[in-house]
Amino acid sequence: MTEFLGFTLEQAASLSGLTVRQVRYWDETGFFRPSYRDERERPFGRVYSFQDVVGLRTLAVLRRTHHIPLQSLRKVGTWLDEHYDAPWSELRVFVAGRDVYFHDPDLDVHRAGLRPNQTVIPVDLAEVARSTQADAERLRQRTPEEIGRVEQHRYVSHNAPVLAGTRVRTEAIWNFHEAGYHVDAILAEYPRLTPDDVVAAIDFERRRHLPRVG
Numbered sequence: 001m002t003e004f005l006g007f008t009l010e011q012a013a014s015l016s017g018l019t020v021r022q023v024r025y026w027d028e029t030g031f032f033r034p035s036y037r038d039e040r041e042r043p044f045g046r047v048y049s050f051q052d053v054v055g056l057r058t059l060a061v062l063r064r065t066h067h068i069p070l071q072s073l074r075k076v077g078t079w080l081d082e083h084y085d086a087p088w089s090e091l092r093v094f095v096a097g098r099d100v101y102f103h104d105p106d107l108d109v110h111r112a113g114l115r116p117n118q119t120v121i122p123v124d125l126a127e128v129a130r131s132t133q134a135d136a137e138r139l140r141q142r143t144p145e146e147i148g149r150v151e152q153h154r155y156v157s158h159n160a161p162v163l164a165g166t167r168v169r170t171e172a173i174w175n176f177h178e179a180g181y182h183v184d185a186i187l188a189e190y191p192r193l194t195p196d197d198v199v200a201a202i203d204f205e206r207r208r209h210l211p212r213v214g
Helices: 009-016 020-028 050-064 070-081 125-139 170-178 183-189 195-209
Strands: 093-096 099-104 109-111 121-123
Touching: 009 020, 009 050, 009 125, 050 070, 050 093, 050 121, 050 125, 070 099, 170 183, 170 195, 183 195
Parallel strands: none
Antiparallel strands: 093 099, 093 121, 099 109
């Protein structure tokens, strides 16, 4: 599976099909919180993992496609939080009417009051994960403004300078350059980059390596 960076609140909402207001409200009320949550309300204080986004999209499917009341999901979620780390992205979930059930792998039973005379409709979480991954891949596509730009972000490569929209450190490009690699050879190592990226990284590192005067 492709390695993804953490997602912001806005990105998590976009990928899950929920609104920013919904995702923020679920976080504030404790119904669904991101993997990283800074209580000091700093910028980028909420970071959602890929697994978090899969969970949010699963809940969106249950709410919008199967019309499961939020109150029912909260009751199920309270029990699940006590027994599983990421239940909404890992367990097999079923729908009967407007009730949601799940398969407990430990006891091999369906929980949450399954009624024998009702048809149980499985929700394919693997498909949810696949579609989330596909959308996340599209989200990772770089914009024209990111090409040839160097940036630093506290959650990317330990705040090291990288080419915008990637995790490629400018230092890595510089090391190839110093080893005698030409632009085309460097691009063969990093297919997502462009010649402008390579030039920008080399220029950035060259300025960093200039001796300081005074």
